[in-house]
Amino acid sequence: MAGLKITKGGRSIPLNRLADEIMSDVRKAATVQIEQQVRARLERIRCPVHGKSFRSISVAMAGDAGRIRVEPCCEETSDAVERAVAGV
Secondary structure, three states: OOOOOEEEOOEEEOHHHHHHHHHHHHHHHHHHHHHHHHHHHHHOOOOOOOOOOOOOEEEEEEOOEEEEEEOOOOHHHHHHHHHHHHOO
């Protein structure tokens, strides 16, 4: 009997691992989308005192948790970030 062969990215995937591979791809796509949404929301924030954006924005997702790191110019901007992220 001929076996069914599944390939992805040039490598063979056993049928019993296919669901895991699909879910891994779904999780990666969702993570990218969440990172983009958070970054877009943060990039709109301007310092109410100085009118500046952030020096840097870093968004990293791992599983169900995420880490956001920003370099604001002052405490007022940090407060605006906390309010913006609370709605994500």
